[in-house]
Amino acid sequence: xxxxxxxxxxPRTAAATPDQPQAVCVAxxxxxxxxDGYCEHCGHAQPRERDHMEQESGPxxxxxxxGLRHHRNEDAFxxxxxxxxxxxxAAVAIVCDGVSSATRPDEASLAxxxxxxxxxxxxxxxxxxPQQAMHEAIVAAAQAVDALAEEPASARxxxxxxxxxACTLVGAVVTPGLLVVGWVxxxxxxxVPADRSAPPARLTEDDSWAxxxxxxxxxxxxxxxxxxxxxxxxxxxxxDAYELEPHTASFEPDRPGVVVxxxxxxxxxxxxxxxxxxxxPPDAAARPLHAARVLVGHALDGGGHDxxxxxxxxxxxxxxxxxxx
Amino acid sequence: xxxxxxxxxxxxxxxxxxNEYLPEGGREINAIVTVTATGxxxxxxxxxxxxxxxxxxQGPSAAVVIMVDCSGSMDYxxxxxxxxxxxxxxxxxxxxxxxxxxxxxxxxxxxxIYPGGGRLAVADxxxxxxxxxxxxxxxxxxxxxxxxxxxxxxxxxxxxDVAIRHGILLTDGRNEHESPEDLRATLQACAGRxxxxxxxxxxxxxxxxxxxxxxxxxxxxxIVADPAGLAAxxxxxxxxxxxxxxxxxxxxxxxxxxxxxxxxxxxxxTVEDLTDRRIEAGPRAGDYPTGSWGxxxxxxxxCVRVPVAHVGQEMLAARVSLVVPRTGGAVQNLGxxxxxxxxxTDDMAASTAINPQVAHYTGQAxxxxxxxxxxxxxxxxxxxxxxxxxxxxxxLAGASGNADTAxxxxxxxxxxxxxxxxxxxxxxxxxxxEMTLETRSTKTVRVKK
Numbered sequence: 001x002x003x004x005x006x007x008x009x010x011p012r013t014a015a016a017t018p019d020q021p022q023a024v025c026v027a028x029x030x031x032x033x034x035x036d037g038y039c040e041h042c043g044h045a046q047p048r049e050r051d052h053m054e055q056e057s058g059p060x061x062x063x064x065x066x067g068l069r070h071h072r073n074e075d076a077f078x079x080x081x082x083x084x085x086x087x088x089x090a091a092v093a094i095v096c097d098g099v100s101s102a103t104r105p106d107e108a109s110l111a112x113x114x115x116x117x118x119x120x121x122x123x124x125x126x127x128x129x130p131q132q133a134m135h136e137a138i139v140a141a142a143q144a145v146d147a148l149a150e151e152p153a154s155a156r157x158x159x160x161x162x163x164x165x166a167c168t169l170v171g172a173v174v175t176p177g178l179l180v181v182g183w184v185x186x187x188x189x190x191x192v193p194a195d196r197s198a199p200p201a202r203l204t205e206d207d208s209w210a211x212x213x214x215x216x217x218x219x220x221x222x223x224x225x226x227x228x229x230x231x232x233x234x235x236x237x238x239x240d241a242y243e244l245e246p247h248t249a250s251f252e253p254d255r256p257g258v259v260v261x262x263x264x265x266x267x268x269x270x271x272x273x274x275x276x277x278x279x280x281p282p283d284a285a286a287r288p289l290h291a292a293r294v295l296v297g298h299a300l301d302g303g304g305h306d307x308x309x310x311x312x313x314x315x316x317x318x319x320x321x322x323x324x325x
Numbered sequence: 326x327x328x329x330x331x332x333x334x335x336x337x338x339x340x341x342x343x344n345e346y347l348p349e350g351g352r353e354i355n356a357i358v359t360v361t362a363t364g365x366x367x368x369x370x371x372x373x374x375x376x377x378x379x380x381x382x383q384g385p386s387a388a389v390v391i392m393v394d395c396s397g398s399m400d401y402x403x404x405x406x407x408x409x410x411x412x413x414x415x416x417x418x419x420x421x422x423x424x425x426x427x428x429x430x431x432x433x434x435x436x437x438i439y440p441g442g443g444r445l446a447v448a449d450x451x452x453x454x455x456x457x458x459x460x461x462x463x464x465x466x467x468x469x470x471x472x473x474x475x476x477x478x479x480x481x482x483x484x485x486d487v488a489i490r491h492g493i494l495l496t497d498g499r500n501e502h503e504s505p506e507d508l509r510a511t512l513q514a515c516a517g518r519x520x521x522x523x524x525x526x527x528x529x530x531x532x533x534x535x536x537x538x539x540x541x542x543x544x545x546x547x548i549v550a551d552p553a554g555l556a557a558x559x560x561x562x563x564x565x566x567x568x569x570x571x572x573x574x575x576x577x578x579x580x581x582x583x584x585x586x587x588x589x590x591x592x593x594x595t596v597e598d599l600t601d602r603r604i605e606a607g608p609r610a611g612d613y614p615t616g617s618w619g620x621x622x623x624x625x626x627x628c629v630r631v632p633v634a635h636v637g638q639e640m641l642a643a644r645v646s647l648v649v650p651r652t653g654g655a656v657q658n659l660g661x662x663x664x665x666x667x668x669x670t671d672d673m674a675a676s677t678a679i680n681p682q683v684a685h686y687t688g689q690a691x692x693x694x695x696x697x698x699x700x701x702x703x704x705x706x707x708x709x710x711x712x713x714x715x716x717x718x719x720x721l722a723g724a725s726g727n728a729d730t731a732x733x734x735x736x737x738x739x740x741x742x743x744x745x746x747x748x749x750x751x752x753x754x755x756x757x758x759e760m761t762l763e764t765r766s767t768k769t770v771r772v773k774k
Contacts (some may be wrong), residue, residue, distance in 0.1 A: 069637045
């Protein structure tokens with residue numbers, strides 16, 4: 001038998017992780033991590049940046065987590081703040097859930113959330129009505145996801161499915177007097193008043209099989225959501241979508257509260273508005289990042305069967321710098 | 326590595342087709358790895374191994390030895406000896422200028438026909454003419470000991486400092502004048518030192534001997550039932566040999582701790598189990614020799630057994646790269662690599678899906694197996710067993726679009742219904758047809774696009 005010596009370290013691999021040449025595997029603690037993010041000893045994938053993400057932007061915050069049963073986080077969020085032409089503040093949050101049965105769902109959700117947020121942050125200061133801006137943002141996000149289908153799949157991604165990337169989208173724009181939501185798919189927005197004696201509400205209608213059954217009067221909500229087809233979505237962003245139908249709605253709440261913008265990884269564990277209000281900490285408007293972490297923790301405690309993402313946007317929007325007051 | 330950056334070097338690419346999703350408790354991962362070399366020999370001007378230099382516009386340095394069976398049976402009928410002479414002449418005409426070559430006459434011993442003296446000639450107009458004139462000395466008489474031919478070819482080929490070493494071997498009969506053990510020992514000694522295509526002419530040779538030689542020496546095997554077809558076949562073989570751009574390429578497979586390689590098979594263009602050819606190459610890595618490459622693409626089926634893991638976990642099950650072992654234990658990495666992954670999910674739809682490439686080649690490997698089994702049973706007189714196996718072969722060949730194999734099968738069985746694999750063994754089968762089916766049973770087709 002001939003015996004070959006091990007090859008010298010690959011310079012490309014070494015160059016890929018210049019900052020942490022000695023990164024040690026979190027699974028076996030014995031091997032080093034290679035340039036592809038796998039342990040050179042036990043082969044286990046290392047935690048990725050998107051496994052858990054948090055962001056706080058003044059009065060609003062968002063948290064996203066891979067959950068306990070999925071191998072990667074295919075959800076994404078983007079948040080930001082803008083100043084309207086009259087000088088009043090606006091807060092923007094977009095949450096997207098990549099469709100797992102499609103190719104590169106993680107890229108789809110990232111592209112959609114970023115594109116929609118960028119468009120809103122550009123359109124709102126120009127004076128575009130928030131509801132119109134939300135509509136345009138969804139259309140732009142859909143185009144961004146469509147464009148992904150034209151790119152070749154990245155080298156390491158040979159998914160069993162070769163259909164086009166796709167994702168859901170839900171977003172909220174909050175100004176001093178207005179609350180606008182927009183969505184495609186089954187990600188949701190809830191309204192939870194600061195005064196918990198007032199009724200909370202769900203602000204979105206799922207593009208899903210269950211919602212269609214209920215809307216058509218064919219099944220009760222309980223029956224529909226118990227069905228295994230309940231979560232089959234009937235609308236999404238992506239190249240395989242038949243026809244894009246962006247839904248938008250505008251509200252003028254008469255009291256302060258918090259908008260909960262989330263993927264089904266959260267609302268599966270707090271489906272009704274009342275349940276969501278129950279798990280949302282009372283100080284959510286004052287400590288949004290903490291509250292978002294609490295909500296994600298609620299989903300993980302429940303089993304974390306899906307990726308979990310939530311953004312919290314307090315209403316009314318407060319001027320920049322006044323968020324922590 | 327300086328000359329490796331030249332544009333004339335064959336570029337390798339690796340693609341992995343797999344369903345990486347496993348259910349909870351799932352431990353077996355299957356993947357098809359497609360290796361493609363482009364910009365190499367047949368495109369002109371290949372430079373291969375970094376320590377083998379060739380002038381721009383020329384192919385890599387190469388040496389070829391043609392071994393022609395000259396046993397007594399080659400004169401029955403005499404067209405065989407004539408066909409062999411014509412074929413060798415055609416092959417000599419196909420030699421590129423500068424390629425080292427020799428012609429060997431094979432009987433119960435090996436004789437140098439050209440150039441003689443334990444040397445190789447360097448191809449040019451003069452040496453080609455001399456070689457063809459020398460072919461007149463190819464005459465039938467004597468026995469058959471193929472191992473002696475291969476050992477002489479090995480000695481001649483190793484006398485030249487070249488990148489590509491190749492043999493072309495023609496036989497018309499069984500290896501009767503040495504023991505199977507002797508031939509096996511010779512093949513083991515020659516494996517990795519040169520590659521060799523093997524051909525059987527007529528119908529008096531042993532299919533397993535000829536395919537065994539080609540398999541051990543990483544070449545092709547085929548039948549040339551009619552000696553008139555030899556010249557065209559020799560020309561094709563030599564053209565392919567001249568197109569080789571890089572030799573001694575090995576597939577290097579790394580697996581993590583606790584993961585074992587269940588099997589590694591080449592599945593296109595032919596089925597060839599490489600599992601037992603592993604050469605250990607450092608911690609948890611093994612090299613599997615693949616021989617020399619021109620502009621071509623080959624597919625490999627890799628099956629690995631991974632440790633148990635929880636739903637939501639992901640691991641690298643195998644890393645496949647291409648290397649050329651160099652003298653002194655060093656290796657040259659050809660750059661391309663493919664990752665075989667395992668991801669545990671509770672999504673039943675994902676974990677139960679079968680990758681189409683994996684399914685296709687699993688079928689092609691079964692096709693090769695059932696043809697072999699069916700023909701063996703037929704020879705043993707087990708008509709029912711042979712009918713069942715060959716029926717299954719007809720069904721698999723039809724379903725996968727392997728039209729060539731389906732045609733060969735139809736010469737051995739009467740097909741009643743291809744879809745269900747219902748067949749009847751033909752009462753009379755031409756020996757050439759049966760041998761052709763057996764020799765070509767391992768040929769596969771690629772996935773229908």
